[in-house]
Amino acid sequence: MVVHSQTQKLTQLRRGVMELYISDHPLDCLTCSANGDCELQDMAGAVGLRDVRYGYDGAHHLDSAKDESNPYFAFDPAKCIVCSRCVRACDEVQGTFALTVDGRGFASHIAASQDNGFLKSECVSCGACVQACPTSALMEKKVTEVGTPDRAVVTTCAYCGVGCTFRAEMRGEQLVRMVPWKDGKANRGHSCVKGRFAWGYAHHRDRILSPMVRASVDEPWHEVSWDVAIAHVASEFRRIQAQYGTRSIGGITSSRCTNEETFLVQKLIRQGFGNNNVDTCARVCHSPTGYGLKTTFGTSAGTQDFDSVMQSDVIMVIGANPTDGHPVFASRMKQRLRQGARLIVVDPRRTDLVKSPHVAADHHLPLKPGTNVAILTAMAHVVVTEGLANEAFIRERCDWDEYQDWAAFVSAPSRSPEAIEPLTGVPAGDVRAAARLYATGGNGAIYYGLGVTEHSQGSSTVMAIANLAMATGNIGREGVGVNPLRGQNNVQGACDMGSFPHEFSGYRHVSDKETRALFEDAWGVTLDAEPGLRIPNMLDAATDGVFKGIFIQGEDILQSDPNTHHVAAGLAAMECVVVQDLFLNETANYAHVFLPGSTFLEKDGTFTNAERRIQRVRKVMEPENGAGGRGYADWEVVQLVANAMGLGWTYTHPSQIMDEIARLTPSFARVSYDALEAHGSIQWPATDAAPVGTPTMHIDGFVRGKGKFVVTDYVPTDEKTGPRFPLLLTTGRILSQYNVGAQTRRTDNVAWHPEDVLEIHPSDAENRGIKDGDWVSLKSRAGETTLRATITERVAPGVVYTTFHHPATQANVITTDYSDWATNCPEYKVTAVQVGLSNGPSDWQEDYAEQARMSRRVIHVEAAE
Amino acid sequence: MMSNDDRLIYMLNQIARNFAAGGPEAAARSTADHIACFWDPRMRTRITELHAARPDDFGAVAQSALDMLARDATMGA
Numbered sequence: 001m002v003v004h005s006q007t008q009k010l011t012q013l014r015r016g017v018m019e020l021y022i023s024d025h026p027l028d029c030l031t032c033s034a035n036g037d038c039e040l041q042d043m044a045g046a047v048g049l050r051d052v053r054y055g056y057d058g059a060h061h062l063d064s065a066k067d068e069s070n071p072y073f074a075f076d077p078a079k080c081i082v083c084s085r086c087v088r089a090c091d092e093v094q095g096t097f098a099l100t101v102d103g104r105g106f107a108s109h110i111a112a113s114q115d116n117g118f119l120k121s122e123c124v125s126c127g128a129c130v131q132a133c134p135t136s137a138l139m140e141k142k143v144t145e146v147g148t149p150d151r152a153v154v155t156t157c158a159y160c161g162v163g164c165t166f167r168a169e170m171r172g173e174q175l176v177r178m179v180p181w182k183d184g185k186a187n188r189g190h191s192c193v194k195g196r197f198a199w200g201y202a203h204h205r206d207r208i209l210s211p212m213v214r215a216s217v218d219e220p221w222h223e224v225s226w227d228v229a230i231a232h233v234a235s236e237f238r239r240i241q242a243q244y245g246t247r248s249i250g251g252i253t254s255s256r257c258t259n260e261e262t263f264l265v266q267k268l269i270r271q272g273f274g275n276n277n278v279d280t281c282a283r284v285c286h287s288p289t290g291y292g293l294k295t296t297f298g299t300s301a302g303t304q305d306f307d308s309v310m311q312s313d314v315i316m317v318i319g320a321n322p323t324d325g326h327p328v329f330a331s332r333m334k335q336r337l338r339q340g341a342r343l344i345v346v347d348p349r350r351t352d353l354v355k356s357p358h359v360a361a362d363h364h365l366p367l368k369p370g371t372n373v374a375i376l377t378a379m380a381h382v383v384v385t386e387g388l389a390n391e392a393f394i395r396e397r398c399d400w401d402e403y404q405d406w407a408a409f410v411s412a413p414s415r416s417p418e419a420i421e422p423l424t425g426v427p428a429g430d431v432r433a434a435a436r437l438y439a440t441g442g443n444g445a446i447y448y449g450l451g452v453t454e455h456s457q458g459s460s461t462v463m464a465i466a467n468l469a470m471a472t473g474n475i476g477r478e479g480v481g482v483n484p485l486r487g488q489n490n491v492q493g494a495c496d497m498g499s500f501p502h503e504f505s506g507y508r509h510v511s512d513k514e515t516r517a518l519f520e521d522a523w524g525v526t527l528d529a530e531p532g533l534r535i536p537n538m539l540d541a542a543t544d545g546v547f548k549g550i551f552i553q554g555e556d557i558l559q560s561d562p563n564t565h566h567v568a569a570g571l572a573a574m575e576c577v578v579v580q581d582l583f584l585n586e587t588a589n590y591a592h593v594f595l596p597g598s599t600f601l602e603k604d605g606t607f608t609n610a611e612r613r614i615q616r617v618r619k620v621m622e623p624e625n626g627a628g629g630r631g632y633a634d635w636e637v638v639q640l641v642a643n644a645m646g647l648g649w650t651y652t653h654p655s656q657i658m659d660e661i662a663r664l665t666p667s668f669a670r671v672s673y674d675a676l677e678a679h680g681s682i683q684w685p686a687t688d689a690a691p692v693g694t695p696t697m698h699i700d701g702f703v704r705g706k707g708k709f710v711v712t713d714y715v716p717t718d719e720k721t722g723p724r725f726p727l728l729l730t731t732g733r734i735l736s737q738y739n740v741g742a743q744t745r746r747t748d749n750v751a752w753h754p755e756d757v758l759e760i761h762p763s764d765a766e767n768r769g770i771k772d773g774d775w776v777s778l779k780s781r782a783g784e785t786t787l788r789a790t791i792t793e794r795v796a797p798g799v800v801y802t803t804f805h806h807p808a809t810q811a812n813v814i815t816t817d818y819s820d821w822a823t824n825c826p827e828y829k830v831t832a833v834q835v836g837l838s839n840g841p842s843d844w845q846e847d848y849a850e851q852a853r854m855s856r857r858v859i860h861v862e863a864a865e
Numbered sequence: 866m867m868s869n870d871d872r873l874i875y876m877l878n879q880i881a882r883n884f885a886a887g888g889p890e891a892a893a894r895s896t897a898d899h900i901a902c903f904w905d906p907r908m909r910t911r912i913t914e915l916h917a918a919r920p921d922d923f924g925a926v927a928q929s930a931l932d933m934l935a936r937d938a939t940m941g942a
Contacts, residue, residue, distance in 0.1 A: 247905070247906075247907065276905075277905075409886065456879070457883070460883060501905070502902060502903055509902065511902075530905060530906045531902065531903055531904065531905055532905050533905045533908075534903075537904075537905060537908060540869045540872065540873075541907065543869060544869055546907065563866065565866075566866065711886045711887060713883065713885065713886035715879075715882050715883055781866070782866060816866070817866055817867060817872060819876075821876075821879040821880050821882070821883045822880070822883070822899070822903075823903075824876070
């Protein structure tokens with residue numbers, strides 16, 4: 001058969017269709033925001049449309065009201081041709097099903113959630129519909145305001161660990177829009193509200209553009225030149241070390257900065273400070289992943305790429321809420337679920353994945369917070385005692401003796417689902433059914449988040465997950481694996497780069513002589529063979545009076561770390577706190593030097609996402625932090641500090657830093673900017689054996705050799721409910737906000753989440769006389785705050801939940817000093833609390849607001865000629 | 866909230882409890898190795914001082930882990 005796509009008849013038909021479209025379309029092409037970027041306009045030209053025989057006087061939609069409720073894009077029904085591409089994008093790509101074609105025939109129109117308007121509807125503002133729209137019916141407001149872009153640079157998003165790549169579309173030096181890059185292997189052309197739209201913080205008026213110093217934190221800030229600020233940092237650090245010893249200072253690398261910047265900060269500390277007092281915010285999120293996966297598999301990273309999920313038959317999500325935390329990957333996962341993959345959700349909350357349009361979990365195990373190890377061991381009990389273990393895999397790939405010890409341990413009747421039901425609150429039958437499904441349902445993949453790691457037994461839970469995957473043979477091929485959903489854009493990279501106090505880049509312990517010799521040779525100094533202080537240890541040492549100075553790059557420990565009072569006391573006890581950030585964050589209230597940071601749009605470098613994928617960050621505009629002179633990317637500022645301390649660094653481009661990383665780190669051996677340019681992205685390990693990277697790990701053998709089964713005994717947390725604090729608080733985040741909110745709070749994303757609220761079950765609320773929207777106090781043995789309550793059955797009775805995006809709430813005033821036994825990762829997810837009606841802000845909130853106001857005073861100086 | 870010294874003791878006992886399933890000797894060895902691997906020198910010194918001053922606050926596994934660390938240090942020197 002021969003198909004003709006161009007015939008006389010077809011031409012007539014196409015022109016006829018276009019005539020009908022245009023008869024109900026405004027003829028304002030020259031003033032339309034899509035002028036030059038409109039498929040309808042192009043098609044009118046292509047079919048040779050010259051007039052419209054029907055005239056323009058008939059019924060039409062040209063007077064339809066525009067929906068401008070979404071802060072980032074507008075919907076103009078007058079420009080809409082009801083092609084339903086937006087509906088398909090919402091259904092098939094995003095998986096939210098917020099849009100529909102409402103009405104019939106000529107009355108057909110696009111409606112967001114039964115004509116609720118975009119903002120009030122279920123729309124999650126991912127932008128997929130805007131991208132799909134052929135006309136200007138759905139259009140970014142920024143394009144309407146600025147005009148069409150004239151150039152584009154591909155770069156990587158600086159929000160979550162999914163690592164979406166975008167075309168940053170520019171007009172001159174002005175960013176017009178971020179469009180998800182179709183060739184991006186992490187996001188495959190999709191995006192979420194944060195990466196797509198929430199980049200306005202880069203030019204927010206709160207951004208600090210000049211270096212500042214002050215002698216004491218009671219004083220206002222004084223703007224100074226870069227030279228003065230850098231010299232002050234170097235002399236203060238040297239003074240403190242001379243007075244209090246080599247180990248009296250340290251630093252924190254940023255999971256938001258590039259690999260190159262992170263590498264330089266830890267190099268500054270190891271080479272320049274002469275100690276290993278370096279840590280990173282992974283301490284408070286995925287450090288248990290590092291410990292657990294290193295112990296069991298031999299390396300600290302997820303085993304798959306994101307594409308792998310499309311081969312999964314059973315997906316188990318533990319302690320993760322990807323539709324909020326990792327939305328673009330969640331959309332991929334939901335695509336697979338709609339194709340028929342089965343779903344197990346282990347989470348105290350009824351997250352969106354448990355039930356949302358066209359997705360429903362086969363099993364939801366709503367366990368009591370803090371009982372992860374008990375429930376995973378019970379699943380292992382079912383696998384072993386019901387003969388579902390994959391013994392062929394285990395004999396070939398794992399240590400058989402260790403397996404037998406482990407199998408005997410989990411088989412004990414005291415570890416059966418029935419025995420632990422009173423602890424976890426999950427019906428034993430559900431646990432058994434979930435375990436059977438995971439073990440026998442085909443390719444089983446586990447995805448987990450901070451609901452696993454941020455516990456007293458975070459590391460044990462990670463190892464329990466690894467045990468389960470090995471016991472069922474669900475490791476080492478596509479569609480299976482153990483996948484930590486990493487929080488921040490470069491938290492994987494920060495860990496890889498040697499940000500932990502006990503290891504160099506590539507996860508090699510500082511006591512290892514050969515590795516140390518490699519670095520000593522490259523850096524020309526003797527390196528400390530002893531592990532350094534982790535963040536909480538630094539704060540303890542500070543309140544003990546022996547840790548006196550800290551360099552903090554892009555991290556807000558006062559807001560993000562637990563037990564705010566203790567963090568504040570630690571910072572207050574130091575003599576020199578240096579904060580390098582975009583904004584005067586909460587930590588900066590206790591800082592003596594502020595070094596203005598640069599955004600991801602203002603620098604070159606690389607980020608590494610949750611799939612170990614190294615991707616380029618490309619500079620699209622000059623750093624704004626010049627204050628009248630030259631601005632600097634963050635890596636350049638670290639180099640200035642290093643050189644002021646006499647280290648003699650001579651990097652002129654981040655590619656040279658990556659070359660040094662590759663020379664010193666076996667798993668990065670074949671990574672270079674040229675290789676990234678050639679291949680788009682590379683998943684480490686990239687070695688001579690796998691020069692273009694490794695999408696799936698542990699294929700023929702584990703990195704450590706034999707997979708190691710580790711006995712994970714359930715040790716209940718000491719954070720217990722009782723008469724004073726009868727409820728369990730667990731914390732998390734929400735789609736529109738990111739981490740401490742420093743970026744997203746400074747964008748229009750506040751339209752969706754202007755404040756942190758407390759989720760509480762109707763029965764707990766009724767017992768306390770709490771109605772929806774009431775101000776309530778939230779009190780633990782660590783502290784007290786107030787916020788508004790929202791009554792929902794998403795949380796079980798006895799459990800309350802809040803987010804930590806807003807400093808006015810400071811959820812971490814409540815969280816305690818308990819932490820993971822192996823890594824000191826804080827136990828954010830379990831705090832015993834009491835909730836009661838309140839009149840308004842707590843004393844602490846009022847004092848803090850006043851202190852923050854005083855601390856942020858700035859004395860401006862005119863720029864010197 | 867705990868004092869820094871109390872927290873240090875708590876951390877050691879917590880590590881020991883998580884290794885306990887392996888039996889007392891293996892648990893002590895794992896605990897000692899863990900401390901050597903992840904605690905900075907000042908924390909290790911301080912825990913030894915606290916052990917001398919407040920032995921009753923330490924569990925059996927934690928105690929023998931500290932003994933092992935002391936032996937390792939002597940042998941290393």
